[in-house]
Amino acid sequence: MSQVQTEVSVDIALKLGLTEEEFEMVKCKLGRMPNFTELSIFSVMWSEHCSYKNSIFWLKTLPREGKHLLVSAGEENAGLVDIGQGLACAFKIESHNHPSAIEPYQGAATGVGGIHRDIFTMGARPIAALNSLRFGDPQRPHMRHLIKGVVKGIGDYGNCFGVPTVGGEVYFDPCYNQNILVNAMSVGIVEVGKTVPARADGPGNPVFIVGARTGRDGIHGATFASADLTEDSAKDLPSVQVGDPFQEKLLLEASLEAIGTGAIVGMQDMGAAGITCSTSEMSAKSGTGMRIYLDKVPTREPDMKPFEILLSESQERMLVVAQRGQEEALMRVFEKWDLECAEIGEVTDTGRLEYYMHGELVADVPAHELVLGGGAPVYQREYTKPEYFRKISKFNPHKIDVPTDFKEVAWKLFHSPNIVSKRWVYEQYDSMVRINTLTTNKPSDAAVVRIKGTDKALVMTTDCNSNYVFADPYKGTMIAVAEAARNIVCSGGKPLAVTNCLNFGNPYNPEVYWQFVFAIKGMGDACKQFQTPVTGGNVSFYNQTVGKDGVEPVHPTPTIGMVGLLEEIKWHMTLDFKKPNDSIFLLGNVTNDIACSEYLRLIHGVHFSPAPQFNLLEEYELQQLVNKLIRKGLIQSAHDVSEGGLFVSLMESAMIRSLGFDIETVEAFRKDAFLFGESQGRVVVSVNPEVEDTLLAFLSREHVSFVRLGEVTTGQLIVDGEDFGHVSAWKQVYEHHLNEVLN
């Protein structure tokens, strides 16, 4: 054998990330001892990242059916939702946490690149991007380095690629000090019936690799993503890929143009586990096999070993199965865009993946046995109720003193990085390219992106307050779904479907797995209520740091990416107060709840308290009401109450036009709970005084409670007669504080 391969043993299997049992399974499935290349293939395909082996059992309990869905969850690279007029929306969210923690710029950049490829590999053109970021304490110099690197990485990639970053969220919490979270979402548009499947149909059809050349970057990246981050993780730097957004832009245009020629049978992008993953998944889906000649793969460097070519995670590449006889049409397109397009093999009917190097068979494995839904292992992990819940149940709000100086408390809250404007972040992203972003000049709770040639727009958001999920995984995840839906409804849209990015600790830790299981249950129940099926997404385990003092998982962070439809753009609702003397109402239940609020953590230093008040049905009814008020034209603005409570919500509506407000709190409630509590299911609306009577008459027939808070002012802020100063001073802090913290 000219291709000398490393001797295989249990030790090697363990080093590659397989367990002893899994190594036995591999031998059993092959009926013989695997060689090193084959073992490498199994190890990446059965890694958590590719196989979902520790999560798929529970993921399958999520609602995955819905009348708008055009493909079932997990069937294609991304979810596909019918939005009418012959158009569909493809969307997905994915994590790039571990690479970003090690090399923030490239880690974040390639996260953006990867998720866009998932969308355009289906034939959809990406029209918007969002991202959900979790950082640690920004006072730490290393954290500031990570923050700057991640934001620049996202910006540089997306800006060059030419897709606007229209929304997202940024939170800071010490639990992410060593393990930041970078979740990127892409949303695309495609004509119904014009999508390309990730399949390898038709034995005899040629297989092409297109796009960038294959290098040694990112080898074993999938395995890397499936292990704990340790102090030694920096040594894994070669596992981090390097991105080239210009190459991706060419790949986008060439791929969409190539699809137009009709020469493409199937296509899949190369992300985790590179050629291995794309060849096996496409073959397994079609029940076919492939014969691949690895020496025909264009490489960046000479002497790459077969397993290196197979496992390379070099970015900006696609695997394409073409119609035999139409190769030339395909090659012409890629030549036009100056991209590599090499025929590297063909589809077979054997069900096996046969990889050759210089005429020699270096690996021969059954496709079906490698993949999720095929032979990949499926585990149900043990779970036990976390110990820290005891601390949470001991929380007694009566022991928290109600402050006397509310202005001072509010001012302090306005210096929390979690509350203030994230403009330092989002101004580094091109948010307007493709000129569809309606929320640039008309801001609303979710991003609104028009679809040219129609009266419609897509409404999109990412949401998750991981403090709530930590406090109560079931309720906290329901809240994440509810808040996403609320943001879409407050923008005038109708929630359609969900993609999720599930960021958790080590699944072999029963307490972490408890968080995971109950988060999934909460998500399922909430998604059923809002009729937003889960179309897919991504699971990222092992988000924790193993240091000298033991293991510390991040807060469970099941990020919800939700897409909704604004059926007519005229119903777009904005969040800003429009003019002085408009009346301000709070819709939804007022409660005495201060639990889990930013206020409780920041002002009182209490980090263990239950999730805030939340009722799924009441939340749903509130959203139905807001939807009706918008369509009846009864309100001037709508903005939900979330982090920082009612006061922050009012400020956010006021600051945009530099207006103020004069409001009264309700005496029956703790004033801190009223102003800063984060009980869910509440929306602030403003009303033109001339239609106030109509509004009141309408509200009296509904089941949702409401309070008239006061009026919009020209800029003065008044709470219960107390002068809180002029909006301009607050706006100054709000807009520039994060900049000061980070520089």
Next chain:
Amino acid sequence: MKFGVVVFPGSNCDDDMVHVLGTVMGCEVKKLWHKDTDLGNLSTQDCIVLPGGFSYGDYLRAGAIARFSPIMQSVINFAKAGGYVWGICNGFQILCEAGLLPGILLPNEQQKFICKNVWIRIESLQSPLTATLSAGEALKIPIAHAEGRYYADKATIDQLEVNGQILFRYCDANGHITPQSNPNGSLHHIAGICNANRNVVGMMPHPERCAEEILGNTDGRKLFKSLLATTRLTV
């Protein structure tokens, strides 16, 4: 007036420009591929637009490679023959690199990409883009760039000032030139200039991003209207 919009492989505002020129303004517009040299039926009464984006990736320096592309040789000849050329953002950078406009665009003072609405003041009406506007008028137009800090030697800047070649300066909402209103550290707050013949115009802000009612800002449309009204320039 007909339009040609140059498409470099990394252009990403080309479709936006075609949409505004074609669908919004109702003009005849076609794309010009970077590998071609043929301008088709465009005459010097027409206008070639160099749109925003990252021409060839711009890893070296924005626009540094684009100036050598086949289409740019035709654009240079077209400009020298008196045809209208309008470069926006990356297009402005390319025009400077190609020597059709003086000066250069350096990395922003903050060393960061910046995307936001800014205000620009109309400084001279002696250009096709500004002829029908009012001097001193402030327009709200977004920027989106990492390299937008206009720089040139003193003699060049002086000449631009004297000749009234500075068309737009960054200002505040009231049209005042204040230190805070300069988003990138541009010399003399320069946001856009024209050549001495006034047929070649470059600007960093993106008027095509604010030319439709639905986007909540139509200030950019004024420039398109002016350009269309000024078929023959009288200076």
